Structure formats: C-alpha cells, structure tokens
Amino acid sequence: MNTEQFDRITLNPAVMGGKPCIRGMRVTAGMIVDQIGAGISVEEMLTDYPYLKSESYFLG
Numbered sequence: 001m002n003t004e005q006f007d008r009i010t011l012n013p014a015v016m017g018g019k020p021c022i023r024g025m026r027v028t029a030g031m032i033v034d035q036i037g038a039g040i041s042v043e044e045m046l047t048d049y050p051y052l053k054s055e056s057y058f059l060g
Helices: 029-037 042-048
Strands: none
Touching: 029 042
8 A cells, every 4th residue: 555645644542532634733634524515615715724734635
C-alpha cells in the first residue's frame, strides 16, 4: 500500500479517539466527508475550519 497518498490523514490514539484526522488536528476525516455529503461548499467548510487549507482535505 502506498502511504504517501495519505500523508494528510493521521492516526493517533490520543487524538479524537484514534479516528483518522486531518494532519493531526481535531478535525476527523469523517467530519469532512459528512459535510461534503451534506452539500456543504469548500468555502463554508473553510469558514467553519479557518485553519485548514482546501488542499488539506483533497477538495481544491
């Protein structure tokens, strides 16, 4: 498995219960996927999470 493609997703048992997170932050990949599924725009997500960059969650 090529792990280079997943360098922005981190797993740490001490962060968010070990769920996959964006660059070790307390923003889970699942939270972002759920928002995409709900039709939230990139701009709205960046407003909600201003410390992220659009390329951080593979949208831009």
